[in-house]
Amino acid sequence: MVALSQWEGMDLTAKKYRHDPPGVVTACIGMTNFDRPDLKVGQTFTPEQCKRYLLEDLPRYSRQMERCIKADMPPHRRASMISFTYNVGGGNLCKSSVARHMNAGNVQEACDALLLYVKANGKYLRGLENRRRWEREWCLRND
Numbered sequence: 001m002v003a004l005s006q007w008e009g010m011d012l013t014a015k016k017y018r019h020d021p022p023g024v025v026t027a028c029i030g031m032t033n034f035d036r037p038d039l040k041v042g043q044t045f046t047p048e049q050c051k052r053y054l055l056e057d058l059p060r061y062s063r064q065m066e067r068c069i070k071a072d073m074p075p076h077r078r079a080s081m082i083s084f085t086y087n088v089g090g091g092n093l094c095k096s097s098v099a100r101h102m103n104a105g106n107v108q109e110a111c112d113a114l115l116l117y118v119k120a121n122g123k124y125l126r127g128l129e130n131r132r133r134w135e136r137e138w139c140l141r142n143d
Contacts, residue, residue, distance in 0.1 A: 007030075007083070007087070007127075007130075007131045007134070008029045008030030008086075008087075009029070009030075010028060010029050010047060010050055011026065011027055011028065012027075012028070012044055012045050012046070012047070012050070013027065013042065013043070013044050013045075014026065014027035014039055014040060014041055014042060014043040014044075014045075015027070015041055015042075016041060018121075019120040019121050019123060019125060020032075020120065020121060021120075021121050025039050025040065025041055027039060027043060027045060027050075028045050028049070028050030028053050028054065029050050029051070029053070029054045030054075030086060030087070031050070031053050031054070031057065034089070035053075035057050036053070057086075058082070058086070061082055061085045061086045061090065062082050062085075064085055064089075064090025064093065065078075065081050065082050065085040065090065065093060067090065067094070068085075068090060068093045068094040068099045069081060069093070069099050069102050069103060070103055071102045071103055071105065073102075074141075076138050076139075076141045077107075077111075077138070077139050077141070079138060080111075080114070080134075080135040080136070080138040080139040081093075081098075081102070081139070083131075083135050083138075084098065084114060084117070084132075084135050087128075087131070088117060096113070096117070097109075097110075097113040097116065098110050098113045098114055098117075101113055107139075107140075108140070110139070111136045111139035111140045112136065114132045114135050114136045114139060115129075115132050115133070115136055117132060118132055
């Protein structure tokens with residue numbers, strides 16, 4: 001949870017960001033209206049609510065990741081894959097070169113492929129590149 005809040009930040013008011021796809025509303029720690037269809041621009045939350053929502057949502061993203069990636073992974077690699085899934089969504093993970101390489105047993109290629117996903121709504125974001133570098137580092141750890 002700490003790593004996700006590092007990358008997602010915490011917004012206590014729901015809003016539309018210019019780098020998000022059309023129709024996406026974001027609040028709390030990266031929660032969107034895909035997670036909670038009743039989320040509306042302007043809704044406000046407490047930090048405690050945001051943390052609770054993230055803890056409620058993470059198991060769903062873990063299951064999405066497990067549907068796409070069948071490879072056995074150590075905890076740190078699994079964490080990097082869940083972070084990636086939380087950011088891009090389970091459907092996008094399933095279609096990604098990350099999942100394809102991981103399922104083929106090509107760990108290096110799978111972890112390197114994380115660095116390909118640095119755009120949001122078609123625009124390069126330095127913050128996404130930083131996040132992907134972190135996810136790649138965790139993916140490749142050997143301890």
